[in-house]
Amino acid sequence: MSAVPGTDEAMLETGSTTDIVGYRLRRAQLSVFQRFLAAFEALDLRPAEYSALALIGDNPGRKQTEIAEILGIKRANFVALINGLEGRGLTERRAAREDRRANALYLTTDGARFLEKARAVQDDFEADCITRLGGPKARDTLLDLLGRLC
Amino acid sequence: MSAVPGTDEAMLETGSTTDIVGYRLRRAQLSVFQRFLAAFEALDLRPAEYSALALIGDNPGRKQTEIAEILGIKRANFVALINGLEGRGLTERRAAREDRRANALYLTTDGARFLEKARAVQDDFEADCITRLGGPKARDTLLDLLGRLC
Numbered sequence: 001m002s003a004v005p006g007t008d009e010a011m012l013e014t015g016s017t018t019d020i021v022g023y024r025l026r027r028a029q030l031s032v033f034q035r036f037l038a039a040f041e042a043l044d045l046r047p048a049e050y051s052a053l054a055l056i057g058d059n060p061g062r063k064q065t066e067i068a069e070i071l072g073i074k075r076a077n078f079v080a081l082i083n084g085l086e087g088r089g090l091t092e093r094r095a096a097r098e099d100r101r102a103n104a105l106y107l108t109t110d111g112a113r114f115l116e117k118a119r120a121v122q123d124d125f126e127a128d129c130i131t132r133l134g135g136p137k138a139r140d141t142l143l144d145l146l147g148r149l150c
Numbered sequence: 151m152s153a154v155p156g157t158d159e160a161m162l163e164t165g166s167t168t169d170i171v172g173y174r175l176r177r178a179q180l181s182v183f184q185r186f187l188a189a190f191e192a193l194d195l196r197p198a199e200y201s202a203l204a205l206i207g208d209n210p211g212r213k214q215t216e217i218a219e220i221l222g223i224k225r226a227n228f229v230a231l232i233n234g235l236e237g238r239g240l241t242e243r244r245a246a247r248e249d250r251r252a253n254a255l256y257l258t259t260d261g262a263r264f265l266e267k268a269r270a271v272q273d274d275f276e277a278d279c280i281t282r283l284g285g286p287k288a289r290d291t292l293l294d295l296l297g298r299l300c
Contacts, residue, residue: 013209016208017221021293022279023197025178027300028296029172031300055164066162133299143171146292
């Protein structure tokens with residue numbers, strides 16, 4: 001059991017609430033996302049937007065539904081996300097070659113330039129995460145354990 | 151770099167997008183929360199609601215602002231959460247002893263009985279997480295690494 005000081009005299013008993021995997025995962029994820037948002041403030045980019053840009057950059061011309069599925073983002077949410085990136089002139093939709101009713105996603109020239117900057121920020125951000133964890137081995141251990149939870 | 155099969159012929163290049171700490175954390179957290187929701191479906195309880203009930207149960211009479219702060223939930227969101235639990239007859243607010251303008255939180259008798267059931271579900275859920283991770287040592291390693299990210 002853990003205890004933490006409250007805002008008045010007495011300690012709070014927190015162990016049965018906070019010493020569980022789901023709770024700790026959520027707190028760590030929120031903490032990392034908060035730092036991500038701070039690091040990407042100048043680029044005005046949220047984590048899911050970064051992931052979408054990077055995935056489209058590595059796989060130009062893939063269907064919108066495919067990109068959404070890989071990222072585990074629901075169709076409606078992904079449409080809103082892509083509308084946002086398209087509105088900023090970073091991505092564009094074209095009819096897919098093998099299925100004219102489907103949208104294929106591409107980076108624009110501006111989008112490719114923007115992604116280059118974002119990748120540099122992400123590399124620094126990742127290096128900071130690895131330092132916090134205690135090195136590349138600790139990072140590998142973490143990714144392995146996280147994978148077992150999926 | 152990693153690759154995964156797309157919905158048509160070609161593989162997608164995903165490594166530069168998905169082999170990063172923040173992305174993996176988010177996917178693992180979503181996966182665990184999805185299983186949590188399924189496990190708690192009969193009790194109609196979301197993770198943050200479970201945390202609030204457990205923390206109030208262990209610390210009856212603490213201020214609403216204190217409970218929200220420990221859980222890292224914004225004030226407005228926490229008010230909505232507590233309104234929900236109160237509407238279900240599980241918690242009640244009373245004026246705090248040392249500050250009549252502040253709300254102190256308590257479980258109702260029904261709330262205490264409900265929490266007992268929820269704790270049993272959570273214990274099973276945690277045991278499943280530990281099994282997936284590979285045992286209590288792996289769980290301890292994960293919690294330690296997650297703590298370093300906060």
